[in-house]
Amino acid sequence: MLLSRSTKIFFNAFFSLLVLGIIYAEKNQLELMEVSALRLETPDKNLPARIQVIDQARIEQSGATDIVGLLRKEANLQVRSTSGNSARSTISMGGFGENGQLRTLVLLDGHRLNAIDMSAINWYSIPLALVESIEVIRGGQSATYGNHAVGGIIKINTKLPKVEPTASIEANAGSFDSFSARGVYSQRIGEIGLTIFGDRVESDGYRVNGDHQTEAGGLRLDWGGESDWRGYLSWGLSDSEFGLPGSLNASQLLVDRRQTTSPNDRVEERSSLGRAGLSYEINENWSFENRLGYQDRDVDEQFYGSWGSYLAEKVYQTFSYSPALYYNTNDANWRFGFDFSDADVDSKSKSYNSFSSSFSDSLNLYKRRTSAFLMSTRLDISDEWNFNGNIRLERAENSGDFDLKKDEWAGGIGLTREFEGVDRIYGSIRRFYRYPAMDEYLTFGTFNPDLMPENGYEVELGIDWIFEQIFLGGRIFQQWMEDEIMYESFSNRNLPKNRRFGIDFSLDWQITETIRSGLNYEYVRATFEDGTYSGLNYAGSRVPLVPEGLLRLFTELRPIDSFFLSLGASYVGESFRGSDFSNSESKLEDYWLFDLGVNYQLSESATLFGGVENLLNEEYFSTAYVSAFSPTAYYPGEGRKATLGLRYSF
Numbered sequence: 001m002l003l004s005r006s007t008k009i010f011f012n013a014f015f016s017l018l019v020l021g022i023i024y025a026e027k028n029q030l031e032l033m034e035v036s037a038l039r040l041e042t043p044d045k046n047l048p049a050r051i052q053v054i055d056q057a058r059i060e061q062s063g064a065t066d067i068v069g070l071l072r073k074e075a076n077l078q079v080r081s082t083s084g085n086s087a088r089s090t091i092s093m094g095g096f097g098e099n100g101q102l103r104t105l106v107l108l109d110g111h112r113l114n115a116i117d118m119s120a121i122n123w124y125s126i127p128l129a130l131v132e133s134i135e136v137i138r139g140g141q142s143a144t145y146g147n148h149a150v151g152g153i154i155k156i157n158t159k160l161p162k163v164e165p166t167a168s169i170e171a172n173a174g175s176f177d178s179f180s181a182r183g184v185y186s187q188r189i190g191e192i193g194l195t196i197f198g199d200r201v202e203s204d205g206y207r208v209n210g211d212h213q214t215e216a217g218g219l220r221l222d223w224g225g226e227s228d229w230r231g232y233l234s235w236g237l238s239d240s241e242f243g244l245p246g247s248l249n250a251s252q253l254l255v256d257r258r259q260t261t262s263p264n265d266r267v268e269e270r271s272s273l274g275r276a277g278l279s280y281e282i283n284e285n286w287s288f289e290n291r292l293g294y295q296d297r298d299v300d301e302q303f304y305g306s307w308g309s310y311l312a313e314k315v316y317q318t319f320s321y322s323p324a325l326y327y328n329t330n331d332a333n334w335r336f337g338f339d340f341s342d343a344d345v346d347s348k349s350k351s352y353n354s355f356s357s358s359f360s361d362s363l364n365l366y367k368r369r370t371s372a373f374l375m376s377t378r379l380d381i382s383d384e385w386n387f388n389g390n391i392r393l394e395r396a397e398n399s400g401d402f403d404l405k406k407d408e409w410a411g412g413i414g415l416t417r418e419f420e421g422v423d424r425i426y427g428s429i430r431r432f433y434r435y436p437a438m439d440e441y442l443t444f445g446t447f448n449p450d451l452m453p454e455n456g457y458e459v460e461l462g463i464d465w466i467f468e469q470i471f472l473g474g475r476i477f478q479q480w481m482e483d484e485i486m487y488e489s490f491s492n493r494n495l496p497k498n499r500r501f502g503i504d505f506s507l508d509w510q511i512t513e514t515i516r517s518g519l520n521y522e523y524v525r526a527t528f529e530d531g532t533y534s535g536l537n538y539a540g541s542r543v544p545l546v547p548e549g550l551l552r553l554f555t556e557l558r559p560i561d562s563f564f565l566s567l568g569a570s571y572v573g574e575s576f577r578g579s580d581f582s583n584s585e586s587k588l589e590d591y592w593l594f595d596l597g598v599n600y601q602l603s604e605s606a607t608l609f610g611g612v613e614n615l616l617n618e619e620y621f622s623t624a625y626v627s628a629f630s631p632t633a634y635y636p637g638e639g640r641k642a643t644l645g646l647r648y649s650f
Helices: 005-027 056-062 067-074 250-255
Strands: 051-054 078-080 090-092 104-108 131-138 152-158 166-174 178-189 192-203 212-223 229-243 266-281 286-305 308-328 332-353 358-380 385-400 404-417 422-434 454-467 470-482 485-488 491-494 498-510 515-528 550-557 563-572 591-601 606-613 621-625 633-636 641-649
Touching: 051 067, 056 067, 056 131, 056 563, 056 591, 067 078, 067 131, 067 563, 078 621, 090 104, 178 641, 250 633
Parallel strands: 104 152
Antiparallel strands: 051 131, 078 090, 131 152, 166 178, 166 641, 178 192, 192 212, 212 229, 229 266, 266 286, 286 308, 308 332, 332 358, 358 385, 385 404, 404 422, 422 454, 454 470, 470 498, 485 491, 498 515, 515 550, 550 563, 563 591, 591 606, 606 641, 621 633
8 A cells, every 4th residue: 555645754753753762772771661561461371372461551541532442552453333433343353354243252350241142342331440451362262261252352350449549530522522521439448349430421423423422330349358258249330322324335435424324323222230259268279259240231223214114122131150160289270160141132123114115013032041161271281381271061052033052162272381581482272163143043034043153273373572671472373264154145154164374463662761662463364265155156265354464553652750642553454345255346445543642640640631543534444345236335434533631530
């Protein structure tokens, strides 16, 4: 891609800062920072997988106002949006295109947020002020985490109360009449800890009918200290409303890329989420824990078009229970666990067909009960070598309008070794799976009992290397997948075998005490191996909507202790349009997005922060789909967005 003049100017500035930092470092022999400030710290260095941890400091310095923006910047994940904002964005990793979010598991304090259908996660229902850290684990992790953990996992960990009472409030405003305000209070008295939080986010949105409003709040109780018992209880509520601006064709884009083709399409969502946990240390070797989860969601949808109208009310209820027994020694760790979940969707809909002038009503009930046994171990083979192994056996029982049972299994083995000068190397072999979402079984009300779960194998080799002020981490992987589910020829189908070869790595360089720079890069080549499907030969074709590369560059400056400046650039490579399995259409163009973030410490308690996303106001497409009966449907990405806010802690 030829770089525009403005893009070249940005790159010149970006690398000029980098060179100045190197020169400054050579002239001033400053003390090295702690390694922990440089690297992406892993919770367990013995886990044979690539893990990135976004800690509290990174969250505050990022300038992000929501989790989606944070993950885009800090983890270099692929983000798509059909509304032009973060409200219902889909996040994927590992080279998955259409419906990639179904292959990324999202956990909140260990409790899964993925629904049993294809509905997107409401990211605004998770207040960023409540988040302590986020772990991004790449690769198929079904043996440990079960369904959806095909491309990777996003683990969101909330803050725990401290002995000293802490509180923070913040507010920010910005482009498109956006505004957010959030607050958190926590305190521990004896063995009891209390956390209270609240959050409000609203915006008119980049596109007409792209507005969104969310209010969320809740509390958490923690107990435990000197005793062998520990536990927590939390409850959160959220109320959201979104506009759905719809897709645009090529001619509509030329007129106004911010217009809407669906001015009346709306979604309202109300949800409550309860979580509880209890653990007990039996003795120095044995312990057990229990996790309970309950989620209730009410979703109202309304869609209008030349074809007619569709109104739906959906009620989601999910209950989960996960007990586990642990045995730990100096040389080995064992876990024996059981995962149980019971989820159902009660859907009522009313539609009007303008072509036949007819009305129709629908009442559907879907229920999925899953039960799984899992076992994992970590063994210290020697002072340097560690072995990891796990296995999971799971049954999914689907009932309601149809009855269907599916059994699956996952497993893996891995080795890690620590070296002098090299933090660690690791290798692993895994089997993974994903059950079809409940609405993937249905197409226009027709049930497909032959739809099979996705499954496959993955081989991964990785390294984390530290040299003085430089951290380098990376992996190379090969994934073979069978029965991947995609929408093709008016139904969801199991497509021919495909494989993914990928490389991703991170470079983090603390040039001086005041200048830090680095990059994150991911390359995935996803191709169909063989097979003819629906009269088309897919052999050698690229899987649609998988970018040829993702790149994140950043430079951070701290000239004085109270001032922090970050400059970033994100690149998304070309990809074939959604549903273009034969690769016969032109590709979606690649694009660069630049961002700027600023933090200024006004006082010990007050911080002024702000930022600009899509600094150069790049016109790009978040996603696009082809159809044999209509022009390509484009979904424009969000334009330049500036925010300014104030955070006060006391």
